[in-house]
Amino acid sequence: MKGPKVLAAALIAVTLDNVQALQRKRDTSRADIQYQAHYFQQKINHFPENKLPYAKDNFTQRYYFDSTYYKPGGPVYLYISGETSATNGLGVILENRYYGASYPFNTSTTDQLAFLTTAQTIADNSYFAQNAVFPGIEGDLTAPGTPWILYGGSLAGAQTAFSIKKYGDVLYGGIAASAPIHVVVGYPEWYNPIQKYAPQECVNRINNIVDKFDALVAKKQTAAIKQFKALFGLEVLTDNRDFASAIADPIGNPGFYLSNTWQELNWNSTYGSRDFFYFCGNVSNIDAPKEISDVDYALSKYTNGEPWVGLGGYADYIKKHTLPLCSSGDYNSHDCWGTQNKSAWADISNTATRSYVYTSCTEQWAFPKGKYNKVPASPDLNVYNSFGDFNFSANRLAFVDGDQDVWNGLCYHSPLAPARRQTSDLHPELFITGSGHHWDSYGILNVDAEPQFIREAHLWEIRTVKQWLQRAILLYSITEYLPEY
Structure with a gap:
């Protein structure tokens, strides 16, 4: 699932209360602005019960944030970076483990790649949300005290969906764009x-x-x-x-x-x-x-x-x-x-290609059996599909897909999925006619100047998240007056 080199989404660029103000700003994605990298001490292994090593060790995970439009009490928007190296960003971008500058080890042997799993990756998102620090910003913005809204496209879209499903008590909501929630062995439907x-x-x-x-x-x-x-x-x-x-x-x-x-x-x-x-x-x-x-x-x-x-x-x-x-x-x-080329596949250097191959195939040349880890002869599809497959559902999780996306056969709106899809405030969904692979990830600050089908998708996303946040404000204000038990 080949991802963009630059991540720019109108949705995560801002707190949604400032949409109108943003539209009066310069008409640009602001992708030319350089942001300072920050580094977070992330757990290598969130699940020490799996008996793998490094149970108490950390690695340095890179993230970026932009507080230009932040106001005290506002939410945090976390853009899941997926299978790319984070470069520029708006909102908060957390780099995926084993990509960019966020490798736990100096090389990527089969054993070292044992921690590159869906479970570990989505646990990163939850742990980061509960412990992140944003230099220069006063107050505690950690979850669940502050609503965290996730956004991801492609593989990161699936990670967004899985994160909300697994850690909905921590992460308040998310938008999963072109998210492959179903996996298969071989995918000729791509064409x-x-x-x-x-x-x-x-x-x-x-x-x-x-x-x-x-x-x-x-x-x-x-x-x-x-x-x-x-x-x-x-x-x-x-x-x-x-x-x-x-x-x-x-x-x-x-x-x-x-x-x-x-x-x-x-x-x-x-x-x-x-x-x-x-x-x-x-x-x-x-x-x-x-x-x-x-x-x-x-x-x-x-x-x-x-x-x-x-x-x-x-x-x-x-x-x-x-x-x-x-x-x-x-x-x-x-x-x-x-x-x-057996020797080329066996190169253990840290590269995005090697990380991607590890998560998407069972090539034995590349990943010979290690001491703690080995790739199976055939992938266990149930590990991934058990999150919900085509019947995936979680509160405050929106699915957005495009009918011209080569990956749509594995997404929420796949032709193989149940015919009827009903949207609601808690379970919203949008199928964009004329859209390719997570095209809603790309935006300009003047949303009104976007093509109609993208503009309306972004406005729909804004309305959807604003509804969630309005409920969050009401919920949080009510809980202040609830008796303690």
């Missing part, structure tokens, strides 16, 4: 929104080209396969799986890729990329130079004279725009598209 919403001429041409190539592979037509790879400049990739990943790079996949793909589209041009549409434009170009369009017939003898329509533009784009993304020029390298 469904692209098949449905991407330019259809481009989709049809690529599907036809792939079908024709698959037929060559099925018939073991070695010469044709080699010729096809050479058209893309990728004859060096002898493993057909690696070759398939390389030519699919502009489209993307549920794991790793180098291009800006459908998932990297965004309504906000500051963060998004239009590369996917440039790619499709090449595949669909009917005015390509003759030397490119002629490539459509390069393999026609294998298809009874039928041209591979769009192949020339497809291959030309890969050679000119995708291959240069492999900075070393070694397309078989682990940093590019070569997966058959």
